[in-house]
Each structure stands twice: as C-alpha cells, then as structure tokens.
Amino acid sequence: MPLVLTRSDLIGLVQPAEVVDAVERAFADLSDGTAAQAPLAVAALDDAAHFLPMTAVSRRAGLAGSKLLADVPGNRDRGLPAQRSVLVLVDADDGGPVAVLDGGLPTRLRTAAASAVATRWLAPPSARVLGLVGAGGLALEHVSALATVRPLEQVLFWTRSDATAATFAERTAARHPEIKVTRVGSPESAVGSADVVCTLTPSREPVVHGEWFHPGMHVNVVGAPPRPDHREVDGAAMARSRVVVDSVSTALGESGDVLLAIADGAVDAAACRTELGDVVTGRASGRRAAAEITVFNSVGLGLLDVAVGRLLLDAARAAGRGLTVDLSA
The missing domain is CATH 3.40.50.720 (NAD(P)-binding Rossmann-like Domain)
Known part of the structure; x- marks a missing residue:
C-alpha cells in the first residue's frame, strides 16, 4: 500500500552527498536512455497561476512519478510560498501507487544537488x-x-x-x-x-x-x-x-x-x-x-524528483515514518 509522507516526515532522512550522487546517476540515466523525461507542459487560465506536471520514469529507481508544481506569485501577498508541489510515485512495472510526498523538500534537495553535480564537472x-x-x-x-x-x-x-x-x-x-x-x-x-x-x-x-x-x-x-x-x-x-x-x-x-x-x-x-x-x-x-x-x-x-523520491521513500520506510493508506479501499 502507498505511503503518505508529510514535510515533517521527510526532514533529516537523507544526507546531501547521497542526494548529489543519486541526482548525478539520474542525469547519466537520462543520457544513457534508461530513464525518460516527459516534455514540460503548462496549464494556466491566466498569467497569475501556472500548473506544471513534471513527469518521468526511471528504470534504476523502479518508479515513475509526477510532481504537480503550482507556481502562484500572488501567494507572496497571502503569506504563502509562491511555489507549492506534491510528488506522486508509482511502480514503473505495474503502475501501482507507491507514495505521495510533499514536494517542497524534494524540490530543494534535487535543485541544490543538480547545481552540485554541475559544479563537480564544470567548476x-x-x-x-x-x-x-x-x-x-x-x-x-x-x-x-x-x-x-x-x-x-x-x-x-x-x-x-x-x-x-x-x-x-x-x-x-x-x-x-x-x-x-x-x-x-x-x-x-x-x-x-x-x-x-x-x-x-x-x-x-x-x-x-x-x-x-x-x-x-x-x-x-x-x-x-x-x-x-x-x-x-x-x-x-x-x-x-x-x-x-x-x-x-x-x-x-x-x-x-x-x-x-x-x-x-x-x-x-x-x-x-x-x-x-x-x-x-x-x-x-x-x-x-x-x-x-x-x-x-x-x-x-521531474526525473530528479523521482530519483530523490526513491531515496526519501526508502529512508522513510527504514525509519518507520509516514502513513500507509489503501487508496483502493
């Protein structure tokens, strides 16, 4: 049954070096063709709020995933984050739901890790x-x-x-x-x-x-x-x-x-x-x-979200964090 992981569930589960290595492998997998990244598409009714499903599949992770990113600049006036997201992970073989994660921490981790990978190779x-x-x-x-x-x-x-x-x-x-x-x-x-x-x-x-x-x-x-x-x-x-x-x-x-x-x-x-x-x-x-x-x-x-999601999911299970939910009930 899928695991639901809140922001507090995710804090402190993984170390930066683990995330950097996972993200580097994800970039390599994309180049090698063992992972696939869907084209980025935007759904918007006006210029104020943009909604972007970021979807990818990774053979290494054994997962497909989609992060729905909401980019809402007006949230700053509401005292809310301008960007909010939720990450859904499913089994890459049978499509069964595996996890639902708050997207904030995975996004920060994978964005910083991508910069670190680029820095490793280019700086x-x-x-x-x-x-x-x-x-x-x-x-x-x-x-x-x-x-x-x-x-x-x-x-x-x-x-x-x-x-x-x-x-x-x-x-x-x-x-x-x-x-x-x-x-x-x-x-x-x-x-x-x-x-x-x-x-x-x-x-x-x-x-x-x-x-x-x-x-x-x-x-x-x-x-x-x-x-x-x-x-x-x-x-x-x-x-x-x-x-x-x-x-x-x-x-x-x-x-x-x-x-x-x-x-x-x-x-x-x-x-x-x-x-x-x-x-x-x-x-x-x-x-x-x-x-x-x-x-x-x-x-x-989205592929980097899937790679980091795999890390966080495994660490959460090992630590006994999260709530198991039967979505088919």
Whole structure:
C-alpha cells in the first residue's frame, strides 16, 4: 500500500552527498536512455497561476512519478510560498501507487544537488569561495550540496531582506561552522569575488550581469521559475559563457534565461544544446580550460524528483515514518 509522507516526515532522512550522487546517476540515466523525461507542459487560465506536471520514469529507481508544481506569485501577498508541489510515485512495472510526498523538500534537495553535480564537472578544482545571489529557501541546501563536491571555505551572499539574511547566516553557521559566511552589499560583490556562483531568486529581470564575470568562474542559474519571461542573468552572461542545460527541450521551452538571451541576439539555440547528463557520461566535455567561464542553466526535471523520491521513500520506510493508506479501499 502507498505511503503518505508529510514535510515533517521527510526532514533529516537523507544526507546531501547521497542526494548529489543519486541526482548525478539520474542525469547519466537520462543520457544513457534508461530513464525518460516527459516534455514540460503548462496549464494556466491566466498569467497569475501556472500548473506544471513534471513527469518521468526511471528504470534504476523502479518508479515513475509526477510532481504537480503550482507556481502562484500572488501567494507572496497571502503569506504563502509562491511555489507549492506534491510528488506522486508509482511502480514503473505495474503502475501501482507507491507514495505521495510533499514536494517542497524534494524540490530543494534535487535543485541544490543538480547545481552540485554541475559544479563537480564544470567548476575549477581549486574553487573555495561560493557566491549566492539570493538567500531564501534554496540557499542553505546549496551550501550543503556544494560542500560535498568542493572544499568550501567562504560563502558570500546577497539578499535584500535583513530577516532572510539573519536566518540564512544563523542556519548556515549552525550546519557548517567550518565555512565563513559573509553578507555583501550587492549582487556584483557576490559574483566578482566568487569561484562558483548560484543565482537563487525568482527574478523577472536580470540580477546578475555578464560584465561581472571573470575567467575561470562557474555559475549555476537555477532560481527563476519555469516561465519564459523570467530571467536572473542577462544576455551578456550567456554570451560570455559555455552554457550547459539540464534538458534542451525544457531550456528551449520554459527557461527565460535561455529564451530571452536568444531573443536579444546574445546567443543562438545551438549554444544551449549541451546537456549535463552528456557531460556526466562523457558524451560532452566538462571544463575545457582553466579560464573558461561556464553556466549551468536549470529549469528542473521531474526525473530528479523521482530519483530523490526513491531515496526519501526508502529512508522513510527504514525509519518507520509516514502513513500507509489503501487508496483502493
């Protein structure tokens, strides 16, 4: 019978390194053809609320899954998260229901893990300083995930909110006392002094500009929602970098960072056709030169939710968490 797992059920079940490895294997499986990812589709009655079913199947996990993502910007005025989701997992062989999970924590874990995988393959081995543009819900998970692939010594972060800054600094210091955490006064300061940068904002207009980039840096562009009119980096950032995406079809369909750079004439679609899974499997190269600037652009893949869902489900069963429900009764 399927297991229902709430947000509190999922907390503390898995370690960042486990998630990073599972997500890396999922990217490789997609490249190898042992996993499949459905095209991203959007259901919307107007521009206010978008609903996206993110569906995939994984032979390795033995599961198919679909996460229904609700992107509702108006929720900020209601005191609610702008993005909410629920993940449904079924058996890949017979389609029987296996689990229903709150989607918030799996989304944060897999998003940070995807950035860590990209950082493992694309960032310079000497990277020690992480810059964060945005310090909300994704930020701490990014520090934890990236610390598994590079020996971070310092985190420079920028956020407009004093409350967000205080919460992030406190939680990061508690989880990673070995890392120096410093708030900086501008996105440019977070970018210019960092070896690796993660953009973690739901921005509609660029908050990071390519003119700030320096040779050898790596940038994970992962914060903007899957909306073609939202972007965190400008066209110059894409033009100055070698771009790697999580999925070509998703990037060319829903990534504003990609689509608006193409519309600006900064890059063409051919510059955005290298997938991270192909880098992991060796079908495409990783970092090619010490001075190369690289960008990983991620909209998010349902396959990663399935991979992380498998981890969480197994750990929850081992820990005796969750509620078993007979949906056929």
